[in-house]
Amino acid sequence: MYKKFIITIAVIIIVAIIITVIFFNTKKTPPPAVTDTPLENEIIDSTEQLESVQSENLPREPIKSLNQAWAVFDEYVSALNARDIPRIKDLSYQQSETCSNPDKEKECLLIIDNLTKFVQDIKKEDYINNSEDKSQVILSTSLRRDSIGRQEGVLRGYIYFARDQFSGSLKILAIDPNRGWFYQPKETDAKDFIEKKLLDMSKDSDEDGLTDFQESCLGSYFENTACTNTDQNKKDTDGDGWWDGIEFFFNENRKVILND
Numbered sequence: 001m002y003k004k005f006i007i008t009i010a011v012i013i014i015v016a017i018i019i020t021v022i023f024f025n026t027k028k029t030p031p032p033a034v035t036d037t038p039l040e041n042e043i044i045d046s047t048e049q050l051e052s053v054q055s056e057n058l059p060r061e062p063i064k065s066l067n068q069a070w071a072v073f074d075e076y077v078s079a080l081n082a083r084d085i086p087r088i089k090d091l092s093y094q095q096s097e098t099c100s101n102p103d104k105e106k107e108c109l110l111i112i113d114n115l116t117k118f119v120q121d122i123k124k125e126d127y128i129n130n131s132e133d134k135s136q137v138i139l140s141t142s143l144r145r146d147s148i149g150r151q152e153g154v155l156r157g158y159i160y161f162a163r164d165q166f167s168g169s170l171k172i173l174a175i176d177p178n179r180g181w182f183y184q185p186k187e188t189d190a191k192d193f194i195e196k197k198l199l200d201m202s203k204d205s206d207e208d209g210l211t212d213f214q215e216s217c218l219g220s221y222f223e224n225t226a227c228t229n230t231d232q233n234k235k236d237t238d239g240d241g242w243w244d245g246i247e248f249f250f251n252e253n254r255k256v257i258l259n260d
């Protein structure tokens, strides 16, 4: 069993949750419910770039909604910079509960300022692994190496969009620019084993925004309630039109209404 590694990921999770606390317009849009962001964490002992990780970094065919998605993102960033709370709400399904309370404007602005810093390093050119259909778009980066202390791993950025039922416009569902999988190797681990381990942990076979481990509840997710028990080879396990990685952000108590 691999030792869990959570501190750095917890920071990422907290920031992600800031932008993730529920603002799904009750009927139009899918409600998010992120209270326990999943991140696979294990360990590895090489500071070298892994060949197979690099092979994962090949760009794919551009998606039709790419420009539209980035336009929404850019406008969202502008709204953050302008501290334009109504516009932020228009562009995202999610906002802090604090920002829903008019009496907590100062606290809300602090959250917005932190979020502004959080998104400023996102570079479009890094998001080369993208997928879409009529209801959703997921932009993701290639894998990149990272290390924390003796632990090493890979990071991938994700931006999730869901399409508004009535307007047809994309809205931001979640931003997670530094999702990470870390592994601390044993002395006996061969380099190939470590390489395969990192790839296994970060692999998303059906490209629905959730890793195979998270979907199958294996690996580091075995003891983690954040696993989804969905089909790792099927984007939309329950056939409701929303991909598993999108639906992960929905509030289970809210009804989801799809685009026609």
Ligand SMILES: [Ca+2]
Pocket (backbone or CB within 6 Å): 204, 205, 206, 207, 208, 209, 210, 211, 212, 215, 232
């Ligand atoms: Ca998946």
Ligand SMILES: [Ca+2]
Pocket (backbone or CB within 6 Å): 206, 208, 210, 215, 230, 231, 232, 233, 234, 235, 236, 237, 244, 245
């Ligand atoms: Ca799936």
Ligand SMILES: [Ca+2]
Pocket (backbone or CB within 6 Å): 236, 237, 238, 239, 240, 241, 242, 243, 244, 247
């Ligand atoms: Ca679904």
